[in-house]
Amino acid sequence: MATVKQIAEVAGVSIGTVSNVLNNLPTVRGPARQRVLDAIEELGYQPSLLGRALRKDKTNMIVMIVPDITNPFFPGAVRGAEDIAFQNGFRLVLCNSDNNIAKEATYIREMHTYRPAGLIIVPADLSKGTDEVKAYLKAGAVVVYVDRVPTKWKGDYVTSDHEKGAYAATKHLINLGHRQIATITGPLTGTSAVARLEGFQKAMQSSKLKIPKEFIQESVFNKAAGHERALTLLRLPKRPTAIFAANDLIAFGVLAAIRECGLHCPEDLSLVGFDNLDDSDATLPTLTTVDQFAYQLGAQAAQAVVDRVRGNGADTRHILLAPELRIKESTAPPPAKLNSAKPARKL
């Protein structure tokens, strides 16, 4: 692989001149410039990003940490970040924290020594994250939180308005005539799950609806957990006529549970999800859900990094993307006689 030294030799100039050409410094107008360009062409030279990074104490890498790429919500965000990064000459390094704060910390600490231009974090559930992140900020790197934001964090973040989305979803159910509405939440150690629960509660409160204690089922963001909690709800003596699931994966589990109980959605029970995953169109019925624009989330985060690295956007960004309710087939007015439509089949 060719180096600046070789280019300098071939072009008959000094290595400093080669570097100046590479960086488009205006000081190189002379004939030397062309000779350098020719030599670069001739040798197929590609600058070593390692050498450059060591000297400049900064790379063109943006590190993005997500809890788990196999959670279908994240690929969209990753893709958005990668697109914007690539377009601006940055590269995205992806890390899975496995929703494990120790692994997250390891990644943050170790990746720091690669001197990335920026760090985009979707924090693990219990992550405070502020300790390791301080070192980045001190070193002049950019840190942007996405989706979930540690309560103490004062820097840049991009997240959708979980509370607003949950509020809209719940209001939709109320407007259809539902009164007995339950929710299956995400882990309440995470800020996004908490905000969605609050949106649900506020909507209920605004319509003076009571929420029985057992109508709030804390869970985690996957299908199996949603399935299990749904069975609990459906077997209640007085079961809900609608369920707000804190994300689509949970909702998929609920759909399965509804079928198992011999019930039908939306005739017997309405269901709303959150995320608008691609697959929410593949289910039967298709799932009414809240679109939170995963791609945009990632893209805006990457854009924040890019702008900040370029020196623009000195003011911290607190971006709150407005989610949108997507009404599909899984919601309908409640059955005429509450709870009498059909008893839940015992399993």
Next chain:
Amino acid sequence: MATVKQIAEVAGVSIGTVSNVLNNLPTVRGPARQRVLDAIEELGYQPSLLGRALRKDKTNMIVMIVPDITNPFFPGAVRGAEDIAFQNGFRLVLCNSDNNIAKEATYIREMHTYRPAGLIIVPADLSKGTDEVKAYLKAGAVVVYVDRVPTKWKGDYVTSDHEKGAYAATKHLINLGHRQIATITGPLTGTSAVARLEGFQKAMQSSKLKIPKEFIQESVFNKAAGHERALTLLRLPKRPTAIFAANDLIAFGVLAAIRECGLHCPEDLSLVGFDNLDDSDATLPTLTTVDQFAYQLGAQAAQAVVDRVRGNGADTRHILLAPELRIKESTAPPPAKLNSAKPARKL
């Protein structure tokens, strides 16, 4: 951030000694060793991976290039690769080629200057890839192809046995009594789509079944395309009683088309997919499909890189993972009177 130099000062030794301690060289048994360890602890030292990489001409990064992370087949593979990489002290850099050979080439060329330990490629459809990859091999890096393999490639690869999987899927339909079986393929510029088509054809041939020309519909690997091709098939004067879709996304589109035509799966038409995406359990009916173990695909590729970097596994690996048919609800015997069950509703 502390450096070897500072550690050396604090511990009262030379920088060479510090390096020797860091690398666990046996030559540092003396009291100096402990003083160095203390200093490292005290200053919270973390070695600069940039400095190390520049000197050793190799990093702990494994670059993985996939066509598009939002295709739900890939996150599993990425996750598998990341897990194995992390466990062995390597880090995964993810790149989306966007199924674009130019972008793929850019990534390959530029990432080379970061001196990654290895390169894992799921090539874009038209990728030959051999040109840029040569530079890696010359530099002693490891290259592993995954899922699809360029025809000329002689090095390591990990892929599932697409042909075998397609054969099993088709045989399953034949065994159920189907005779008029169509397939919707992926883009036949990619090796995986070709192999699946061949498996389909061989199964048909082995049962002496003819395949009308219009029963082979070339498509691309997404839902919209599958939907469109399925409509074409369903509107044929003599429509198939079963469809083998070259992947689950296509199958999802087929399911939608079946519903639109007022038909039912599996009563009127059986359907088999390929990939066993999580979502293939969320559809109604659940989708009979071929599991190709995406996680294992990625994990084995990363393992191949790790082993080769460590100097083990000198022989090239050609790993062919056996896929498994997952029989679910979307397949059943054909309707009693062929094609007479119900006419496809005109749209």
Next chain:
DNA sequence: TCTCCGCGATGAAACGATTCATCGCGAGAC
């Protein structure tokens, strides 16, 4: 003719690690 100025080009230093030839020293052999 001399001085000064500014444009282009120069090349040594620096970034943070690893490597390797070398050195000092104490012990053992004669």
Next chain:
DNA sequence: GTCTCGCGATGAATCGTTTCATCGCGGAGA
């Protein structure tokens, strides 16, 4: 007492780039 040997530790060189103080030269002004 001298020589040799080997163990531990040393520190200069190196990787590929950028940066910046400096230099040479030619033209303009006095």
